[in-house]
Every structure is written in C-alpha cells, then in structure tokens.
Amino acid sequence: MVDDRRLREVALVPDEYRVIVEKLRRPPNAVELGMLGVLWSEHCSYKTSKALLRRLPSSGEAVLQGPGENAGAVEIGQGWAAVFKIESHNHPSAIEPYQGAATGVGGIIRDVIAMGARPIALLDSLRFGPLPGSRRHFDGVVAGIGGYGNCIGIPTVGGEVYFDECYEQNPLVNAMCVGLVRVDRLMRARAEGTGNSLMLVGADTGKDGIHGASFASVELDESSSERRPAVQVGNPFLEKCLLEACMDLGHTDAVVAVQDLGAAGLTSSVAECAGRVPGAGARIDVALVPRRERGMTPYDVMLSESQERMLVVVQRGREAEVERIFQTWDLTSAVIGDVTDDGHLTVFDGETVVARLPIDLLTDGAPLRRLAGISPEPPPSLHLDSLPPLVDAAQSLLRLLASPNLCSRRPIFRRYDHMVGDSTVVPPGGDAALLRIKGTRLGLAMTTDCNARYCHLDPNLGAQHAVAEAARNIVATGARPLAVTDCLNLANPDRPEVYWELEETIAGLAQACRALEVPIVSGNVSLYNDSEGRSPIHPTPVVGMIGVIDDYGRRLEAGLQHEGDFVLLVGSSHNDLGGSEYLKVEHGTVAGRPPGLDLAREGAVNRLILAAAKAGLLRSAHDCAEGGMLVALAECCLLGGLGVRCPALRPELPLRLDAAFFGETPARFIVSAPSRAMPELQTLSRRHHVEISLLGMAGGETVEFEGQFRLSLAEMRLAWEGGLVR
Amino acid sequence: MKFGVVVFPGTWSDRDCGWVIDQVVGGQLQYLWHKDADLKGCDCVILPGGFAYGDYLRTGAIARFAPVMESIGEFADRGGLVWGICNGFQILCEAGLLPGALIRNSSLEFRCEWTHVMVERTDLPFTSACGERDVMRMPISHGEGSYFAEPAALSRLEQNGQVVFRYCDPNGRVVPSANPNGSLHNIAGIINKRGNVLGMMPHPERCAEAELGGADGVKLFRSVAGNAMKVLVS
Secondary structure, three states, rough: OOOOHHHHHOOOOHHHHHHHHHOOOOOHHHEEEHHHHHHOOHHHHHOOOOOHHHOOOOOOOEEOOOOEEEEEEEEEEEEEEEEEEEEEOOHHHHHHHHHHHHHHHHHHHHHHHOOOOEEEEEEEEEOOOOOOOOOHEEEEEEEHHHHHHHHHHEEEEOOOOOOOOOHHOOEEEEEEEEEEEHHHHOOOOOOOOOOOOEEEEEOOOOOOOOOOHOOOOEEHHHHHHHHHHHHOOOOOOHHHHHHHHHHOOOOOOEEEEEEOOOOOHHHHHHHHHHHHHOOEEEEEEEHOOOOOOOOOOOHHHHHOOOEEEEEEEOOOOOOOOOOOOOHOOOOOOOOOOOOEEEOOOEEEOOOEEEEEHHHOOOOOOOOOOOOOOOOOOOOOOOHHOOOOOOOOHHHHHHHHHOOOOOOOOOOHOOOOOOOOOOOOOOOOOOOOOEEEEOOOOEEEEEEEOOHHHHHHOHHHHHHHHHHHHHHHHOOOOOEEEEEHHHEEOOOOOOOOOHHHHHHHHHHHHHHHHHOOOOOOOEEEOOOOOOOOOOOOOOEEEEEEEEEEEHHHOOOOOOOOOOOEEEEEEEEOOOOOOOOOOHHHHHHHOOOOOOOOOHHHHHHHHHHHHHHHHHHHOOOOEHHHHHHHHHHHHHHHHHHHHHOEEEEEOOOOOOHHHHHHHOOOOOOOOOEEOOOHHHHHHHHHHHHHOOEEEEEEEOOOEEEEEEEOEEEHHHHHHHHEEEEEOO | OOOEEEEEEEOOOOHHHHHHHHHHHEEEEEEOOOOOOOOOOOOOOEEEOHHHHHHHHOOOOOOHHHHHHHHHHHHHHOOOOOEEEOOOHHHHHHHHOOOOOEEEEOOOOOOOEEEEEOOOOOOOOOOOOOOOOEEEEEEEEEEEOEEEEOOHHHHHHHHHHOOOEEOOOOOOOOHHOOOOOOOHHEEEEEEEOOOOEEEEOOOOHHEEHHOOEEEEHHHHHHHHHHHOOOOOOO
C-alpha cells in the first residue's frame, strides 16, 4: 500500500487508488502510479466535468471533427477545413507568467499541427487582477505571447483582456489557434496498424514540467512557487522547425498519425493515440528516448512535459523516409516503440518492463466524480429607482473609454505580429479579426468572448451572453458564425457553489449554441482556479468562435467610413444596467442581473446584418457590448477617424437616459450606410422584425448629441488610448 | 527577372515574399535553402523576415555563417541585387554587406504597426518605380530595428546619399514622433555604396495589395522586376 503523501504527490485520492488496484488486480508500481496520476488528473481526465460536457451540442452540417481529437475541424468551403481549439495555461502563467503564456501558445499550435493543418492565426483571452497591482502577470504574459507567436511567425490577430479583483492570484491565459487544411488531408491522431512505428521528434526530453498536469488540477497555495519546475520552458524557434517539418510530412503517405506531446507528455500522447483505436496498444522503450540530461528515470521520461515534441506513427519500414524529412530541419527523431494489438501500454527500459497498463484504464478509467451543486446567495439586486440619474454623459463617456476593461487594446496588439502570412484583412482592434484564404474569395472570421461579470451574476445567462456576443462579433465583419471552441475556467468544483456554477455554465452554453446553431467542436476545462483564503474567480467560459464570409471583398469593419453616411442603431434598447461597466465605473457597484437575452432575437438581428452586408448596403458595423451604445458609437468614430452629429437622444419612457446611452442590451449593432441604402434597410427591418433607428450622421471631428454634449475625437482618443498605459 | 527567396530555419516572411513575387508581380520565384550555396541563377536575392536560427545570441549573428551567405557575398561583389527585409537587413549588417547594426527598439518592446517612410533615392533598381520624395506607408514588425552606426560611419552614409528610406509623418516630415524604434536619423533603410545591396526594416511584402491595408510596397517589387534588363552581373 502506498502512503497518502505519495498519493498526494501524484494527485490521486485513496478511492481512486483502490479502483486501480481492483482493475489491475495488483498494486501499481511507482512508474505506473505516476502515469495514472497524471492521466487521471482533472486536467487530463475531465473526471469532474465529463458527464456535464456531454450536454454540449457538437454536431452540425459543417463539422468534420468534434471533441476528442487534438482539435476540432469544420468545412468552410471550396475544399478547405478550418481546424481550431482553445486551451488554458492558467496555473503555469500564475507562477511564471512569461514561460507559462509562451508554452500555452506553443501547445495549442501543436494541437492544430497534429491535425495536418497549417496554423494561420492565434488569439488570446486574458484575465488579470487590476493594474498596477497585477503588472507582473500582465507584462509577463503579454511578452510571453509575443515572444512565442512573433518568433514562430503565426499572426496573433485577436483575443480579449479584462481586469477584475478575482483574478489577482489566478490570472487566466487561454490561447486559441486556427489552422487550415484541405478537407481530404485532415489527419486524426489514431495509432492504426499493428507493427507501425512510434517516432518521437523535436526537442530532447528533460526533467521540465514533471507533474504539470497534476499541478494544474489543484488550488494554488504558498508552496506553488516551489512548483516552478512544473512550468515548462518554450523554444519557438524549434517549434517553427517542427511545424515546417510536419507540413513536409504531408508530401509522404508514410505517416499514419501525428500527436502532440502536451500535458502528461509521453504517457498521455501514446495512450490517447492508441486509445482512439479499439483494441490497440503500444510498446515503448524509454531507453530509446533522446534526453537532454543525465540521470533521468523511466518515471521522469514518461512524465516529462518538455515542449516542442511530437509523436509520429509511421508505417513500418518507412521510418528512414520520415527521419530524412526531420533531418532537413535539423530535428532529432527516434523510433521509440511500436503499435500493438494487446490493448496495453507497455513501457520498457531496455530489456526490463517498467510499466504495463491497460490503455482504457489510463484514458477512460478515472471514476467520474458526481458532485452536488448548491446555488449560492443571489447577488445584490439593482433598484433602478434609487440609482441617481445621469449627470454628465460626456464625462461618463470619457471615464468609460478610459476604463481598463474598455479602453484601446492597441498597446497590447502592437506588440504582437498580427500581419505575417499576408492574410489579415481585418486586423485586431475591431470586433472579430478576418483572414482571407489565399487563392479563394473566402474569409475566415475569428473572435474570443466572455463577460465574466455577467457569469458571476448569473452563470447560465452569462454563458449564453458569451456565445451571443461572439456571434455578434463574427457577424459584424459580415461573416456567418460557424462553430465554437470553449475554455471553461472555474474555481474549485469541490465547493458546491462552484460545481453549481459549472452546471449552469454548461447549460447556458448548450442552450445558446443550439439556438444560434454553432456546435462546439473542441475545448478545454480549467478548474481549481483558486488561491488559499481568497475568493474564487468568476466563472469564465471563454467562447472562441469562427465564421466564414463567401467574399471577403464584402467584409465590414467597425470604423465609420464616409462623411455624410447615416449612423444607425439596429435593435432596440431597454433598461439593461445590471452588471454593466457603467454601473461599476460610475457607481462603483456590481449588482443586478445581466441583461435579458432572447436568443431568437439575436438570430434575427444577425440575419438582418448579414443580409444587409451581402447586399452591400452597409459601410460599417460594430457590435454594442460593454459600455453600451455610446461607447460603441465612440469606438466607431475613433476607429474610423470620423465624428458623428446626432439630434438629442430622448428615450421614450420607461427607458432611462443612462440606459439608452450606457445600458448593455444585447442584439444591437451600430452600422453606417449611405442614404440611398435606407429604403432597402427599412424593408429588411420589417422583414426581420428588427427595429432600426437613426442616431445621426457621420462627419466632423466631434461626437455630438445636440443640446446634450459634444466631445472632440482628440479628447476621446486621449482617454481611450491611455487606459492601459498609465 | 528571377527572384530568389532565402529560407533559413526560423524564416517566416519567405512565403509572403514568394506570394507577392508569384501572385502579385508575376515574377519568377525560386526558394533558396540556407544549406545550399547555389543561387540557381537568380537575378535578385531576397533575405526575408523571421528569426533565422532563432536569432539566438544576436539577430542575424548565426545566419551569416550559412553556406548560402558566402554565395550571396560573392553575388553582391559581382553586382547582383541583394535585398534584406527586416531580419534580412539584420543579417546583411552582421555579414558586413551593409554598415551599422540594428539594436533593440528604444521602447524595449516589439512593434507591429504601420509607419510612413520617405523615399530618398529613386535612382536604384529597388526604387525606380517610386516617385521623387514619395511617402510610402509600410508596416514594421520587429523588436530590434533601431538603426545604429558610429558617428563617422553615419556621416559617410549621409554624405554618400546611402539612406534610402527614412521614417516620417504622413506629410513627409522627418520628425522624432514618426520614428517607431529610435533609429539614428530616422533611418529605415540603407543601400551599399555600389547601389546593389538594400537593407530595410519595413515589410513591403505585407503591403502589396490594397486589401491588406495598403499597396505601396508593390512599387519596390515592380521596380526590381522592371529592372530585369538593366541588371548587369559582371
């Protein structure tokens, strides 16, 4: 029997240990225990969330590959598939921000490469505690993302960043990668063919990152900084060579499958690859694994999370062909074992068997945890009647534009190469980014979204909002939403309130994705984002969404384009101040319920925008989100470098003026259009039962609501561009 | 005109340059592998952007020892056109084909953004399609693009008229606020004395089509392509 300390080290509980002994009919040895520990960690096994995740919709017409592979894939037209996935690297980034973020980027790129796709874009969804307190995390993470992405030559085109006290000890770093592959070249990481060789390629194996997956599955505490060896170190140059070599593999049919080595290293990549083929097993010899340091035990080799490594399944007898491809890029490759049909992963150290475990016990054996959720106290309610009326809209607007959650992200994205690849036709800074698919007229839109404050106030509704906002961002470029990858970041689910949040979050995601017809094809769950004695993070279900436009020549951007264009509000406004940025910034409170969401209406508004864009009626489109209509309008002006003149805004009762300006009612866009487009827009408005109202006319260098306020673009720009620099 | 695009491990603008040559300008394209000393009869050799050999030690410091670089040196000596963009400029300075060095941006941060540059030489095979004192809008994308040279070398560059591009504002004024990286004299690109080796930090291959936000860069590719007949390799 092992002692509790040893079990804790591999992050297993006594009950799980008993299951292992029962299934094996013997106690596992130390190597086996370590292997089971990492694969049964929450990070790898999803033992707490798996049952709930089955509720998410994952099928649809365009879906080529749903969850369960290295990444999801959807068909986007003309024989092309988009491959994409988002993944968290929260715990490592809390301890060692630069390397944590960098290796998060590196890991998600390898997932896309494993599908046979060339990565074409990166996005990053980030959460930090408020500045300047969280400067170390913020600076390190932003530098790490740039350090990796800029070097490897994949553009970082989008993402988001929010600041809130709840992320002070637990910053969130979610990296998303999108790749392209011909539909008929899409690969699956399946260890097919008994006798085929397993080759390990890329970096040599070192002692870095041992127990990384287990470490990601517990709360952070004071000893967490001692976990620094569990954080890996990235080498983007090596990964660039690995990327190009893997692309060259496409020229040969000698390769059966490619699998990334990520969390839990060799153990998980071999087990997962074999686990996808019923009855398949694998034999590997750790003595054949190229190492970067002496004195490594079989345990170390099996659990190392050294970066920039891939497992390649090669047809027997054709190893030399594959080796030559890697040699061209000066990469080491080594045959370390082969595929068997005994359903076991057998690990040798030379002649000696050091571990032998059933594949299904490794990949699927962790007992699912069924926890009970209890809904917590509802958040403080918001009494609009006691909220003082809006005093000075101009000053409120300036303060909102300067707020760290709303201000310009340019100080961040100008540190990322967002142009390499010659495909970025809508750069970061607007709603979604849009990349052209060279050789076609197709454009691929991509975004990440989540308003975690809404999720805190109502996890179910908040999750729905995340999906709805992502869809609006895609639609604002003229592209139709296609599919989703999600990263669920939550606190410790052993707390009943957190488990309840998890249940509600998944229910909300499922409902919204079904209604908006966007299947979830890949994703990741990151739990235990807590620190001892601190309040847990808000549930933060980050939604990464892609969409497609048939002709990117018809794309839209957020900024106003032409003097004299009509500036219009599509959709109608309500007294939606609950959980708003206005309430937080101007009244210092987080209260109420998030805005109500009518998913059918979201769909209708989106269809109207897409129809108008396709007909060429619009010159610009921008989603109204945090900060409401007025902040969105100001962004349209700042991004286009053009002002707007509007008659006074006199909302009809019961709509309040503060809510008309700063309320966050969803299903709204600000668009601009030439006057000649108005009749057709009105027809569309009637057909889709969506209200379109005239806000004003584009022109000049101020934003003016006659008789209410006037602000110069220069003054607004100063506030907006300085929000992160201070 | 046959363009050669050099590929080091870690190069990433190779495919973008290739795209512009092949799809936009309609030139002949040949990729040149760093381990191969044969320049395959190219008329103009481009050293594209990237992090050649990871840029470990110092940008361009290892790349200059690649087999292809020796051939490029001889090719330049014979008057062949050599064009370093971004990392390629850094490599040319390391290899001694151009004077000076590119050091860390004065902001100490990577910068990817649009800049304006003034074209100060239009008598070169690289810029002949540009107008006299044209202001071109081109993006930069680098962490180490601040041009530095010793005072004597700098004044030689200026006296010889070897500065080809200088960061300026949209109206063509060469002012400190238009300098994105702290380059001395706002230098964005220089030519060797003979006029056949160009190094520049901005990325013309990223702005050769309007849909990418601007098409000024295509002028440089067209200049080279249009000079096919004039290039004389002795």
